[in-house]
Amino acid sequence: MRRRYLDAMALVQKYGKPDIFLTMTCNPMWKEIQDNLQFKEKPQDRPDLLSRVFRAKFEMLKAELLDKKIFGEVAAFVYFPHLYSLVLKHMVHGPYGHMGKNSPCMKDGSCKNHYPKNFCEHTTHAEDSYPYYRRRNDGSKITVRRFELDNRWIIPYNPYLLALFDCHMNVEICSTLKLVKYLFKYIFKGHDLISFKIISDDSRANVDEIREFQQGRWISPPEAFWRIFEFRLNEMTPAVYTLQVHLPGQQLITFNKNSDLLPLMRKIDFSKTMLIEFFKMNKTNERAETLKCFYREFPEHFVWSFKYKAWTERKRKKAIGRLVAISPHEGERYYLRLLLTHVRAPTSFDDLLTISGQKMDCFRDAALALGLLQSDTYLQETLEEAALFQMPSSLRLLFATILVHCSPTDPRFLWNKFQLELSVDYHRSHHLCFYTAEEIRNKALQEIKKMVEQMGKSFPDYHLTTDIPPAVHYDKLTKEIECERNIEVLAEDLIMSSRLNIEQRHAYDLILQSVFSPIGQNFFVDGPGGTGKTFLYRSLLATLRSQGHIAIAVATSGVAASILPGGRTAHSRFKMPLDFFRNKTCQISKQGSVARLLFQSRLILWDEASMAKREIVEAFDGLLRDIMDCDLPFGGKVVVFGGDFRQTLPVIKQATKQTLIESSLPNSPLWLKLQKLHLTQNMRAILDPAFSEFLLRIGEGREPVDIDGEITLSSEMVIPYTDKEKSLNRLLEFVFPDLTAYLKDPYSMINRCVLAPKNTSVDEINDMLIRRFPGNLHVYVSSDRTVDPRHQGDYEDFLNSQNPKGLPPHKLVLKENCPIMLMRNLNPTEGLCNGTRLICRELRQNTICAEIAFGQHQGKRIFFPKIPMQVSDNDKNGLPFIRTQFPVRVCFALTINKSQGQTLDYVGIYLREPVFSHGQLYVALSRVKTSAAVKILILPGTFDGIKTDCKTRNVVFEEILHLTA
Numbered sequence: 001m002r003r004r005y006l007d008a009m010a011l012v013q014k015y016g017k018p019d020i021f022l023t024m025t026c027n028p029m030w031k032e033i034q035d036n037l038q039f040k041e042k043p044q045d046r047p048d049l050l051s052r053v054f055r056a057k058f059e060m061l062k063a064e065l066l067d068k069k070i071f072g073e074v075a076a077f078v079y080f081p082h083l084y085s086l087v088l089k090h091m092v093h094g095p096y097g098h099m100g101k102n103s104p105c106m107k108d109g110s111c112k113n114h115y116p117k118n119f120c121e122h123t124t125h126a127e128d129s130y131p132y133y134r135r136r137n138d139g140s141k142i143t144v145r146r147f148e149l150d151n152r153w154i155i156p157y158n159p160y161l162l163a164l165f166d167c168h169m170n171v172e173i174c175s176t177l178k179l180v181k182y183l184f185k186y187i188f189k190g191h192d193l194i195s196f197k198i199i200s201d202d203s204r205a206n207v208d209e210i211r212e213f214q215q216g217r218w219i220s221p222p223e224a225f226w227r228i229f230e231f232r233l234n235e236m237t238p239a240v241y242t243l244q245v246h247l248p249g250q251q252l253i254t255f256n257k258n259s260d261l262l263p264l265m266r267k268i269d270f271s272k273t274m275l276i277e278f279f280k281m282n283k284t285n286e287r288a289e290t291l292k293c294f295y296r297e298f299p300e301h302f303v304w305s306f307k308y309k310a311w312t313e314r315k316r317k318k319a320i321g322r323l324v325a326i327s328p329h330e331g332e333r334y335y336l337r338l339l340l341t342h343v344r345a346p347t348s349f350d351d352l353l354t355i356s357g358q359k360m361d362c363f364r365d366a367a368l369a370l371g372l373l374q375s376d377t378y379l380q381e382t383l384e385e386a387a388l389f390q391m392p393s394s395l396r397l398l399f400a401t402i403l404v405h406c407s408p409t410d411p412r413f414l415w416n417k418f419q420l421e422l423s424v425d426y427h428r429s430h431h432l433c434f435y436t437a438e439e440i441r442n443k444a445l446q447e448i449k450k451m452v453e454q455m456g457k458s459f460p461d462y463h464l465t466t467d468i469p470p471a472v473h474y475d476k477l478t479k480e481i482e483c484e485r486n487i488e489v490l491a492e493d494l495i496m497s498s499r500l501n502i503e504q505r506h507a508y509d510l511i512l513q514s515v516f517s518p519i520g521q522n523f524f525v526d527g528p529g530g531t532g533k534t535f536l537y538r539s540l541l542a543t544l545r546s547q548g549h550i551a552i553a554v555a556t557s558g559v560a561a562s563i564l565p566g567g568r569t570a571h572s573r574f575k576m577p578l579d580f581f582r583n584k585t586c587q588i589s590k591q592g593s594v595a596r597l598l599f600q601s602r603l604i605l606w607d608e609a610s611m612a613k614r615e616i617v618e619a620f621d622g623l624l625r626d627i628m629d630c631d632l633p634f635g636g637k638v639v640v641f642g643g644d645f646r647q648t649l650p651v652i653k654q655a656t657k658q659t660l661i662e663s664s665l666p667n668s669p670l671w672l673k674l675q676k677l678h679l680t681q682n683m684r685a686i687l688d689p690a691f692s693e694f695l696l697r698i699g700e701g702r703e704p705v706d707i708d709g710e711i712t713l714s715s716e717m718v719i720p721y722t723d724k725e726k727s728l729n730r731l732l733e734f735v736f737p738d739l740t741a742y743l744k745d746p747y748s749m750i751n752r753c754v755l756a757p758k759n760t761s762v763d764e765i766n767d768m769l770i771r772r773f774p775g776n777l778h779v780y781v782s783s784d785r786t787v788d789p790r791h792q793g794d795y796e797d798f799l800n801s802q803n804p805k806g807l808p809p810h811k812l813v814l815k816e817n818c819p820i821m822l823m824r825n826l827n828p829t830e831g832l833c834n835g836t837r838l839i840c841r842e843l844r845q846n847t848i849c850a851e852i853a854f855g856q857h858q859g860k861r862i863f864f865p866k867i868p869m870q871v872s873d874n875d876k877n878g879l880p881f882i883r884t885q886f887p888v889r890v891c892f893a894l895t896i897n898k899s900q901g902q903t904l905d906y907v908g909i910y911l912r913e914p915v916f917s918h919g920q921l922y923v924a925l926s927r928v929k930t931s932a933a934v935k936i937l938i939l940p941g942t943f944d945g946i947k948t949d950c951k952t953r954n955v956v957f958e959e960i961l962h963l964t965a
C-alpha cells in the first residue's frame with residue numbers, strides 16, 4: 001500500500017501541479033495484486049502485466065454484475081492502451097431530476113451537486129473557484145437505470161490512476177480553503193456510521209424509544225481487513241514541528257504527576273530550549289547565519305534532538321515548523337510570538353527587544369515600534385505625521401476619511417487636537433479677509449462636513465462640536481446636484497465632438513436628439529474594443545455639462561469609471577447593495593438628494609455595461625421608474641449603456657458558463673428595449689489595420705484552432721520561452737525598459753502595464769518589479785484580527801498568509817514614485833474610486849502621500865491612513881477577519897479584467913496559465929494601438945511535453961455573441 005502510495009505520489013509529482021492533493025479509498029486488492037505479481041519494476045513500466053490482471057478482474061466483475069442484474073450500476077467501461085479498467089457506479093452521478101425525483105442529491109427541486117455539468121472543451125481553473133473539468137461533447141453515452149447519460153454526468157476522476165490502481169481515486173487541484181477542510185474531514189471524520197431501528201415482533205409491547213433507536217457502528221469489510229492487519233490508513237507529510245515560545249526564564253517543562261520535583265529540577269537543563277537554542281544557532285552557526293530564517297522556517301533546515309536538546313543540520317526528510325498558538329490575553333508571550341513571526345534570525349530576547357538601536361521595555365513596545373501592532377493612538381499619529389506636510393486641504397480630506405472609514409473612538413478629541421492644522425490655510429488668508437477665529441474654525445468644519453457627506457455619511461453623527469449650524473433642508477437635497485454641477489469640463493473634451501468619426505457622429509446626434517425630446521430613449525452603444533465608445537461618452541458629457549445640464553457618468557468597474565470625467569462605479573452612484581444576492585433593490589430614498597439628482601439629470605451614461613449583471617441593470621430600471629413615477633423603461637430617462645460582449649462578462653464567483661451567459665444583459669427583457677448603435681471602426685488601432693482585423697477574429701472566436709483547440713499567435717508577438725526567469729525578464733524589459741527613467745517622470749510609466757489572467761501572476765510580477773524599482777523599500781505590515789476575538793490566537797498566522805481578493809496584502813511593499821491602485825471607494829467625488837491609479841510620493845510610518853495619476857483629478861495629492869477592511873462574509877475562507885492596512889496595492893501589473901476600458905502604450909501579457917474566461921485574451925490584446933506594442937509570454941503547462949511558444953487558448957462563448965448579433 002505504501003509503495004503504491006509512493007508510486008502514486010511519484011506520478012502526481014511527475015504529472016501533477018505542485019498544489020494538488022491525493023485522496024484514495026483503501027482497497028485490499030492492491031496488496032493482493034502486489035503480492036501475487038511481485039512487482040520488481042514500477043507498475044507504470046509494466047503495462048502488459050497490469051493489463052492482464054485488470055483484464056481478468058474486469059471480466060470477473062462484469063460477469064458478476066451481469067449475473068446480479070445490476071449492470072446499470074456500471075457506468076462506463078474505459079479502455080486505455082495497454083490498460084483495462086472499470087469505472088464503477090460512483091463515477092456517474094444520477095440519474096436524478098425528472099429521471100429520479102427521489103434521488104438523495106435532490107434539494108429544492110435541483111441537484112445540490114449541480115449535475116449535469118456543462119460540456120467543456122478544456123479543463124480550466126478559474127480564479128477562486130473549483131476547476132471546470134473537461135467534458136467533451138463527443139456523443140458518448142451510457143445507459144444507467146434505463147436512462148442515457150452523457151459526459152456531463154461523470155464525476156471527475158483521473159483515468160490514469162484509476163486504471164493503474166483499480167480503485168476510486170482522484171487527484172484534485174487544491175483550489176480553495178474549503179477543499180482543504182474537506183480533505184481533512186475525510187481523513188479524520190472517523191468510521192462510517194449508520195442509524196438502525198429494531199422493531200419488536202410483538203406490536204403490543206410498550207415502545208421504548210431508547211431501545212428502538214440505537215446508533216450502531218458499521219465497518220465495511222475492506223476497512224475491517226485493514227484494521228485487523230494494522231495497515232496504515234493515512235499518513236502526514238511533511239512532519240510538523242511544534243515550536244515552543246516562552247518568555248525569558250519561563251521555560252516550560254512537562255513531568256509525570258508522581259515525579260519528585262526536586263531531583264527533577266536538578267536534572268533538567270533549563271538553559272536549553274528550542275527557542276534559546278534557535279537564538280544561539282543564529283549567533284554561532286554559519287549556515288543559520290546565512291539562511292536568516294524566521295523561527296517557523298528553522299526546522300526546514302535543522303533537526304531538533306529532544307535527547308541532546310540541540311539543533312543540528314537537517315540532511316534528510318522534509319519538515320516544517322509551526323509556533324504554538326498563544327492568545328492575545330496572555331500579553332507579553334503573545335507579543336513575543338508576534339515578533340518571532342516577523343523578525344528574521346534573532347540572536348536573543350534582547351535582540352528582539354532592540355528596534356533601530358533602541359532597547360524597548362517590553363515585547364509589546366517592540367512590536368508596536370515595528371508596526372506589527374496597531375497602537376491605540378495610531379489615528380492621532382497618522383494626523384500628526386500628515387500635518388507636517390502643511391497641506392491643510394489634503395489634511396481635511398484625510399480627517400474626513402478617518403472619520404468615515406476608521407471609526408475613531410473619540411472624533412471630537414481629534415478635532416480639538418488638530419483644528420489649528422486643519423484650518424491653517426484660512427489662518428493665512430485671515431490677514432487679507434479679516435476672518436474671526438470662529439469663522440475660520442467654521443470654514444474648516446464646513447469643508448470637512450462637505451467631504452463626509454460626499455462619502456455618504458451624516459456629519460452630526462460624529463459630534464465634533466455642538467455649535468455647527470445644522471444644514472438647511474434644501475442644501476441637504478441639492479448637495480449631490482451641486483457636486484455634479486461642479487465637475488470641471490476639460491477643454492480637450494469639449495473639442496472631441498468636432499473630431500468624431502461618421503459612426504460616432506451619428507450616435508452622438510441621435511442621443512442628443514433624444515435628450516432634448518420629450519420622451520427619452522434608451523441606447524446601447526455596441527462596438528469592439530477601441531472603436532471610441534469612451535471617446536463618444538466624453539464628448540456627450542462635455543457638451544451637456546458645458547450647457548449647464550446634468551449628465552451622470554457611471555461604469556461597472558472602478559478603472560473604467562476613473563477614465564470618465566466625474567465617473568463613479570454604478571454600485572456607488574446608485575447605492576447598490578454589496579450583497580446583491582440577498583437584497584435586490586438600490587438603497588436610495590425617493591425623497592433624498594441622489595433621487596433628486598437622478599430626477600434632474602438629462603442623460604445617464606453607463607460604460608462597460610457588458611460587465612454588469614442583468615439583475616443590477618434591472619434594479620436600476622426599477623429605481624428610475626420609481627423616482628420618475630413612470631412605467632416606461634428606465635422611467636423615461638435617456639440612458640445610454642455601452643460595452644462590448646466580446647470582452648469580459650460579469651465576474652461571478654464559481655459561476656459556470658451557463659450562469660455567466662444567463663446573468664448578462666442580453667438575457668434581460670430590457671435588452672430588447674435598448675436601441676442599438678454600432679461603432680465598427682477601430683480608432684485605437686487605426687494605424688495597424690491588420691492588427692485590428694486579427695483582434696476581431698480573436699474577439700469573435702474566428703481565429704483558427706488546432707486539434708487541441710488552441711490558436712497560434714504570430715511569432716513577432718510572442719517572447720520565446722527558454723527558461724522562466726530569462727523569458728520573464730525579456731517580457732518585463734519590453735514593458736519597462738528603464739525603471740530608473742520613471743523616477744524622473746513617473747507619469748510616463750502609467751500607460752505601461754503587464755496583464756495576466758489571475759491575481760497570483762499579477763502579485764508575482766508586482767513583487768518582482770517593486771524590488772527592481774529604484775529607491776528605498778518600505779514594508780507595511782497589516783494588523784489582522786478575527787471578527788470573533790476568541791479566535792485571534794489560533795488563526796493569526798493563517799490570517800497573515802491570506803490574500804483575499806479586494807484586500808491589500810498583509811505585507812505591502814512600496815517605494816516612492818511607484819504606481820499604486822486604490823482598493824476602496826474612499827471618495828468618488830474627489831476622484832478616489834476603487835481602481836483609481838496613483839503615484840506614491842512620500843511614505844511615512846502611518847501615512848502614504850500619493851498623487852492621482854490619471855483623469856480629471858490628475859496631480860491631486862492625497863494622504864491615506866491605514867483603514868480597517870473586512871473580508872466579505874461569503875468569502876470562501878470561512879473565517880471573517882479585519883485587516884488594517886493602507887487601501888492600496890502596487891500596479892505595475894493588473895489582471896486582464898481590471899484593464900478593460902483602458903488604452904495603453906505598451907502591454908506585456910503574462911500567461912503563466914492560459915486565459916480561463918470569455919473575452920480575456922481579446923481584452924488583453926486590444927489595449928494597445930499596434931501589434932508592435934504588445935508582447936506575450938506563454939509558459940508551457942505542466943503536461944506540455946514539447947514547447948508551445950506561440951499556442952494558447954482563446955475562450956469565446958459564442959452563445960453570447962449570437963444573443964447580441
Ligand SMILES: Nc1ncnc2c1ncn2[C@@H]1O[C@H](COP(=O)(O)OP(=O)(O)OP(=O)(O)O)[C@@H](O)[C@H]1O
Pocket residue numbers: 499500501504527528529530531532533534535536644683684900901902903926
Ligand atoms: N474620433 C476619434 N478621433 C481620434 N481618436 C479617437 C477617436 N475615437 C477614439 N479615439 C481614440 O481611440 C482610442 C480608443 O478609444 P476608446 O477608449 O474611446 O475606445 P472604446 O471603444 O471605449 O474601447 P474599449 O472597448 O477598449 O474600452 C483612444 O485613445 C481614443 O482617444
